[in-house]
Amino acid sequence: MSDLDPVARTARLTAALRARESERPDRLFTDVLAGTLAGQAARALAEQLGEVPAIAVRTRFFDDLLTEIANAEGGPRQFVLLAAGMDTRAQRLPFPAATTLYEVDRPELLRLKDALLAGVPEPACRRVAVSADLAGDWPRSLVQAGFRADLPTCWLVEGLTQYLQEANVIRLFDRITACSAPGSHLLAEFVAASLFRDPAARPMLDALAEQGAAWHYGTDEPQPLFAERGWQVQSVPYAEVGQAMGRWPQNGVTAGGHLAHATR
Ligand SMILES: C[S@@+](CC[C@H](N)C(=O)[O-])C[C@H]1O[C@@H](n2cnc3c(N)ncnc32)[C@H](O)[C@@H]1O
Numbered sequence: 376m377s378d379l380d381p382v383a384r385t386a387r388l389t390a391a392l393r394a395r396e397s398e399r400p401d402r403l404f405t406d407v408l409a410g411t412l413a414g415q416a417a418r419a420l421a422e423q424l425g426e427v428p429a430i431a432v433r434t435r436f437f438d439d440l441l442t443e444i445a446n447a448e449g450g451p452r453q454f455v456l457l458a459a460g461m462d463t464r465a466q467r468l469p470f471p472a473a474t475t476l477y478e479v480d481r482p483e484l485l486r487l488k489d490a491l492l493a494g495v496p497e498p499a500c501r502r503v504a505v506s507a508d509l510a511g512d513w514p515r516s517l518v519q520a521g522f523r524a525d526l527p528t529c530w531l532v533e534g535l536t537q538y539l540q541e542a543n544v545i546r547l548f549d550r551i552t553a554c555s556a557p558g559s560h561l562l563a564e565f566v567a568a569s570l571f572r573d574p575a576a577r578p579m580l581d582a583l584a585e586q587g588a589a590w591h592y593g594t595d596e597p598q599p600l601f602a603e604r605g606w607q608v609q610s611v612p613y614a615e616v617g618q619a620m621g622r623w624p625q626n627g628v629t630a631g632g633h634l635a636h637a638t639r
Pocket residue numbers: 382383384385386389390457458459460461462479480481484507508509510533534535538
């Protein structure tokens with residue numbers, strides 16, 4: 376599945392799951408580029424996994440919020456997708472033309488994405504790819520790419536925190552906060568801490584670790600991460616959002632957790 380490191384490779388798997396969702400008659404969104412960005416190997420792996428409702432549910436949840444925030448009068452004009460992976464919201468969502476959307480991820484992932492998107496028309500908004508290590512001094516790379524910390528920003532942290540150690544999650548939120556002018560939004564997604572104690576989740580966690588993409592961080596109470604840094608936050612359990620969308624099984628392993636929207 377290309378020579379990406381195992382964590383970067385998970386971006387192709389989530390793209391494969393979005394491609395599969397896009398083929399459902401009751402799809403929650405349509406991502407026409409996802410199949411190309413995923414590639415054959417990730418699509419085959421997605422078939423083996425069966426139902427993974429969390430990816431479709433979180434994609435639709437954040438699609439709706441990003442669309443609302445981007446089109447609100449006086450709303451932020453800069454958006455930052457941290458660990459953007461194979462995200463195609465720049466192309467899929469109706470961002471106003473005056474929007475700049477920064478996609479931050481590892482250089483090799485962004486290089487592959489660029490190659491796979493060759494020939495695809497430019498999105499209506501301005502998309503800027505920023506190569507950086509999110510455990511390092513990524514705000515510096517973002518500023519060098521044109522990001523303005525004195526203007527409101529809408530951040531998205533999706534499919535990332537579970538791959539980080541807790542200390543790096545804390546540092547990430549400190550850095551996001553330091554770069555967030557008043558009027559900013561922070562959208563984030565977390566897997567449940569209880570998942571790590573759930574015997575039914577063990578085979579999935581072991582398989583991820585074996586592939587070199589171990590999950591380290593989860594939380595059952597994301598509010599303090601935001602509140603301690605001056606954000607007002609609303610967070611909802613995945614299960615609640617998924618059930619409202621008709622996509623959360625009553626039984627079986629689902630990667631539960633929380634979806635959060637914070638403002639300051
Ligand atoms: C599961 S994918 C999620 C991608 C995308 N947000 C989505 O939901 O489809 C995880 C992403 O995190 C990125 N990532 C993980 N650790 C990183 C780090 N330290 N620096 C930069 N990117 C990182 C990987 O390259 C990968 O694209």
